[in-house]
Amino acid sequence: MGGWTGKLLRVNLTTGSHRIEPIPGGWLRDYLGGRGLADRYAFEELDPTVEPLSPENVLIFATGPLTGTPVPCGARYMVVTKGALTGAITTSNSGGHFGPELKFAGYDLLILEGKSPRPSYLFIYDQHVEIRPADDFWGKGVFETEDGLRRELGIPQLRVACIGQAGEKLVRFACIMNDKHRAAGRSGVGAVMGSKNLKAIAVRGTQGVPISDPVAFMKAVGKMRHDMKDHPGRIGFTELGTAATIDMTQAFGGLPTRNFLEGQFDEFENLNGNTIRDTRMVANKACFACTIACGRVTRLGDAANKYLVNMHPRNWRMAAEGPEYENAWALGADTGVGDLDAVLKANWLCNDLGMDPISMGATLAAAMELYQEGALQHVSLEMPLKFGSAEALIRMVEATGHREGFGDELAEGSKRMGEKFLRPEVFMGSKGQEFPAYDPRGFQGMGVAYATCNRGGCHLRAWTPGPETSGVMDPHTPVGKGEWVRHEQDRTTVHDNTGICLFVGGAGGPVESLVPCAAAATGIPYTIDEFVKIGERTWNLERLWNLRAGFTRAEDSLPKRLLQDAHRQGPSAGVVVQLEPMLDDYYRERGWDDAGRPTADKLESLGLANL
Amino acid sequence: MTVKTLQIVPDRCTGCMQCELACSWVQTGQFQPSRSLIRVQIFDEEASYAPYGCVQCDEAWCMNACPTQAIVIDPATGAKVVLDQMCIGCHLCTIACPFGTVWTTPGTDKAAKCDHCGGQPACATACPTQAIQYVDGDKSQDWFAGWQQRVHDGYVTALGPES
Incomplete structure (x- = not known):
């Protein structure tokens, strides 16, 4: 058998015990791995009626049979749990290098149960599994946590999946971040991890992924790479990234603007793929085994000092990733902000705090609609939440991650927030989760x-x-x-x-x-x-x-x-x-x-x- | 004999690790980056990814340090290669290497270093962005000279006008 490792690691955070179990071959065959296999375990072990942020919820990390192989873009892992935002089964996907590292440590699945009695992180080095205190990292952002864990454990090749302050504070749309800028983003999987008092999972794997039929495998990989090399889609992703999509949605009137009140955004050209590439991008970045490299590494340069409305000190001069199309839309068009630098800052804050920029931007857009209609007249606000206010965007993102002031309302997501202010119609989503960047009236x-x-x-x-x-x-x-x-x-x-x-x-x-x-x-x-x-x-x-x-x-x-x-x-x-x-x-x-x-x-x- | 060399251009690297996968495949028959003889160092905040491996030194310290002459020059490629049957697993070569690009194999302790795959390096074949290329030794200087100049200019700029 190849591709799979055939093993899972089960950790009970309440008792601190762990064990390595074999995975039934029939389940591997019938579900292939990743999301399907994790779903099968969730169906067996996760009671659909539990409260998502209770210790009874189960958090599953899953890799697929092609994760950690040279099949183009074999980088992905899935997080499956009951979503804090939705209450439905959630399946959040992320790239980077964490998934392959978990596979190299020898596991197809990692199942986390219970709740740690104190802030902790999980350290996995092949068969060595250890729950360690995370007091030094609790309260820290994603970037600092990842660097700090590498230092503490003394392993430069360490790969980390962690939560930021948003996950600790149980923000309903908190992410699990890995490799600093990659996110298992949606439905609040980070809040579930935070509710388990688990700050991070640090993995180093030194084992290999075996392959059943190496000759046929390399032939199939070679053909796929050959087909992708000159494909216009591949070139488009590499050149312009996902943000190129904004031109298309704008052209069809399907770019939701100002909380879906309009279908086109006047300033869309400030946020599109060309603008990002020509003004702020410094390099392409690939996830593990990726031959596309759609990731945008960006630097603010001279704009680092714009909009210094945040209260928490930050280094705005380093290079960081993003924004993708969805982020540029949610933090930009949906809130009516047409300044790329403001969107970049808000996006980096989301990454460092560990929050989903889609739900963040959409929730803020809903709050801005409430504000414009006067529904927030009796609420104490730091600043006017007008559509198009870059200051409000940046400050509210930070306030939400820390649950400060009105950020505490935003942190509940737009469905709960809309209901609280007796205006449920401002929620633009389904099953409790905010829509991404396509207006169904256009598509x-x-x-x-x-x-x-x-x-x-x-x-x-x-x-x-x-x-x-x-x-x-x-x-x-x-x-x-x-x-x-x-x-x-x-x-x-x-x-x-x-x-x-x-x-x-x-x-x-x-x-x-x-x-x-x-x-x-x-x-x-x-x-x-x-x-x-x-x-x-x-x-x-x-x-x-x-x-x-x-x-x-x-x-x-x-x-x-x-x-x-x-x-x-x-x-x-x-x-x-x-x-x-x-x-x-x-x-x-x-x-x-x-x-x-x-x-x-x-x-x-x-x-x-x-x- | 034309000596060929691995020319690495960090600016083209996206950090995808296809080179590590390919190298580990040659070493072990599995995909196991921990056994790769080429490594990619990622400098996140500088947006820089740098593959590095054995540079096949003219005066190879690993070769000089080996007490059993287990590291020899491959006459076909000019690469310094390890003769497994001669290696006694003493790790001296890993200490001698100024670049830290000689490793040992877990279990056997035998030295493991890049041998240019006998003239067809898998990492260069696997690289999707031509950040790693296998070129004639003299040609690689073209790129390297430009890089040297850039580092020099950057250094002078950093020192300031007084210099």
Whole structure:
């Protein structure tokens, strides 16, 4: 057997005990690893009704069979838990070097249970596993924690996944950060880690990943690299990064602006890929085994002294990563801020504090809408929360991470905040999670993709702007969208299971090209049909878990603003989201009943009948 | 004999570790970066990634230090290679190397150093950005001279106008 290590590390933080267990071969075969395998364990061991921030929640780190191999972008690991923001099963994905290091230490999965009695961190050096006190790091940011752990343990090659102050303070959308700038970002996985009193996981792995059929494997990897080398998608990612997307969403009137009140942002050119590259970028950065290197390493240069509104001293002169498209949108267009330097600062603060910039920006945008409408008249605020205020953006990001002043309200996410101020309609998201940067009134398909995603509003499970902007489908019709979203969800899910970055799909390496890699690595003769079925099985398993957690068709919903209020101007003017017909299509395609429950036949065909 | 050398251009490196994966594959038949003989040093805050490995010194201290003459020059490539059957695992070469680019194999303690893969270095093949290239020794100077000048200029600038 190759690809997998076949072992998991289980750590009970309450008692401080750990043990190494074998993983059933059938589960490896049927779920492939990563997200699917972690879902299977979550289904078995994580009660869907527990409070997310209680010791009963379980936090799972999972690598795939291709993590730590030279398959392009084999860097990914997944964090699976009950989301602090959503209460649904969450599956947050991150790159960098942490996932491969965990694999090299010899584990496919790391399962964390219970709650440490005091602030601690977990140190893993191959078979050596130790829970150590984290008093020196508690209260510190992500950058300082990672550097400090390397110093304390004296291992330069150490890889660290940790939380910042936001995770410690249980900010509902706190991330788990690794390699300083890479994040398992969404749904508040960092708050779950913080609730367990776990500051960091420091890993050094010296073992190897064996491969079943080396000759076939290297051939498959070589073909994939060859296909990606001159692919326009690959070149686009390398040259302009994800931020190039902003030109496209702007052109289609699908760039949500000022909390989705508008569909286009006048100052979008200040935030796009060209501007970032030409003004602030100093280098490309790759995750482990990545041949794309879409990461933007940026430096503020002369702008380091702009907007010094933060109270906590920081070094604004170092090089750091970002912003990506989503961050540039959430901290920029959604809050109406058109200054790249302000967005850069807010983005770095999010990274250091360990917060999801999407939910942060979207929650602040919702607060700005409340402010503009006078709903915050009786609240003590440090500064006016006007749309477009760079000072408010930077200060509120920091205040949220530390839960200072009004930041304490923002830290609850826009759903809870909107309800508290009796204006729930300012929440732009689904299942409690804020939407990312695509307005479903510009890209109709994103409506059903957002509504049906198992982890709440998310763009990574089915990205419909691809076909909707390339002439394959009309962006404004609901026809065919349910079917396409189902198709794409299964394919992206199996991507997450292998441990390969989703971006290879847009860079010349579709799921089909991963099949021979996984087959040669594991020695199991997978086919593309089996691959997609693994994706479908994983998706249905997550759905079953969510149903048990109390989610129903009523939660596969969108805010009224998207269903009733059309934009008045731009290419998407007059369009509202026709969710119900798309949802009916989607359920039918999935083989679910009208209430969104998988039918017995469907479960039988996926081998899930006895669950 | 044309001596070829690994030319490393840190500015092109993205820190993806494909070189480490490829090298460890040659050494062990697995993907195991801890056994790679080329390493990438990442300087995060400077946005700089620097692959480094044996530079195949003209006057190789590892070779001079070896008590059993287990390190010899490969006549085909000019690289200094370890003869496993001669190596007694004393670690002297790892201490002698000024660059820290001779390692030992866990378990056997035998010296492990870059041998240019006998003339087809896997790291250069694996590098997606041509940050590592296998070129004629004399040609590598072209790039190195420019780099030297840049370091010199930077140093002079840092010293200030009084210098």
